[in-house]
Amino acid sequence: MAEHxxxxxxxxxxxxxxKKFWKExxxxxxxxxxxxxxAIAGYNGWNSWQQSQGENASTLFETLSxxxxxxxxAEGLANDLKxxxxxSPYAAHGSFLMAKREVEAGNLDKADxxxxxxxxxxxxxGIRHIARLRLGMLLLAQQNDAGVLELLQEVDGGESGGEFxxxxxxxxxxxxxxxxxxxxxxxxxxxxxxxxxxxxxxxxLLKLKIENLGKFK
Numbered sequence: 001m002a003e004h005x006x007x008x009x010x011x012x013x014x015x016x017x018x019k020k021f022w023k024e025x026x027x028x029x030x031x032x033x034x035x036x037x038x039a040i041a042g043y044n045g046w047n048s049w050q051q052s053q054g055e056n057a058s059t060l061f062e063t064l065s066x067x068x069x070x071x072x073x074a075e076g077l078a079n080d081l082k083x084x085x086x087x088s089p090y091a092a093h094g095s096f097l098m099a100k101r102e103v104e105a106g107n108l109d110k111a112d113x114x115x116x117x118x119x120x121x122x123x124x125x126g127i128r129h130i131a132r133l134r135l136g137m138l139l140l141a142q143q144n145d146a147g148v149l150e151l152l153q154e155v156d157g158g159e160s161g162g163e164f165x166x167x168x169x170x171x172x173x174x175x176x177x178x179x180x181x182x183x184x185x186x187x188x189x190x191x192x193x194x195x196x197x198x199x200x201x202x203x204x205l206l207k208l209k210i211e212n213l214g215k216f217k
Contacts (some may be wrong), residue, residue: 002049057085064094074101082117094121099134112138129164136171140178148175158191166195170206186213
């Protein structure tokens, strides 16, 4: 994917229009960063973990889940989960909750740290995929297209993303579009479309993205 990192239309006025379009619209991503992927699959085994893990981890996580808990207390609870139950999904989900809090507070760097902890420490592949996708959305919100593409190299640009492949290709398309590589963005969106169910809401959104890209060719 490295060959796509440099914009291919540096001297084309349409490139600047495309980059402006994606920078302006990319800001709307922030509201959904870390919050909008809850429906993604990948929590297989979560219920069995809930039943088998100790009461202490469960109590910590339930307390952390309470919106009334202060930011300082929540950070302490999340750290306790990481220290004492790092191999359990409780720790990963605690970090997801903290990332959500940090995004809502505008602390995107801290949210980045929480998501990278999950990516580097979770033993559950599905949870790591979710962390990577949320991190990708976070980087998009920060206008860091190169960072997104570097992140996706871990899953071969999306090819080895399994059931998450469609989302990986879509985020890759968003990154290419943000960087002004319209051809690469279109191809990535089309790859994502190939894995979508016909008539799906996601497929309709991808169609709209492709149509918008066509305005800059």
